[in-house]
Amino acid sequence: MGIKELLEVLNAVEALSVDAxxxxxxxxxxxxxxxxxxxxxxxxxxxxxVGEVPGELKDLDAEEIKQLLLKGTDxxxxxxxxxKEEK
Numbered sequence: 001m002g003i004k005e006l007l008e009v010l011n012a013v014e015a016l017s018v019d020a021x022x023x024x025x026x027x028x029x030x031x032x033x034x035x036x037x038x039x040x041x042x043x044x045x046x047x048x049x050v051g052e053v054p055g056e057l058k059d060l061d062a063e064e065i066k067q068l069l070l071k072g073t074d075x076x077x078x079x080x081x082x083x084k085e086e087k
Contacts, residue, residue, distance in 0.1 A: 004051035012046035
């Protein structure tokens with residue numbers, strides 16, 4: 001079955017998290033709506049395929065688990081880096 005939809009969801013979460021952190025460091029303003037507009041394609045792809053995620057989770061093999069662990073590790077690293085970065 002693969003993990004395409006799982007990866008799209010993780011990519012959207014990562015992009016939104018990093019962008020939100022970067023935009024909100026100077027406080028909240030109207031210009032912060034760009035966090036959503038800049039990532040609209042990622043959000044759309046993730047939402048469109050979210051119904052496939054339970055099936056993908058049920059059908060994971062060892063290689064897919066490895067890919068997801070690597071993606072998760074990379075995701076956490078990038079979010080932490082954004083948190084540490086000064087504006």
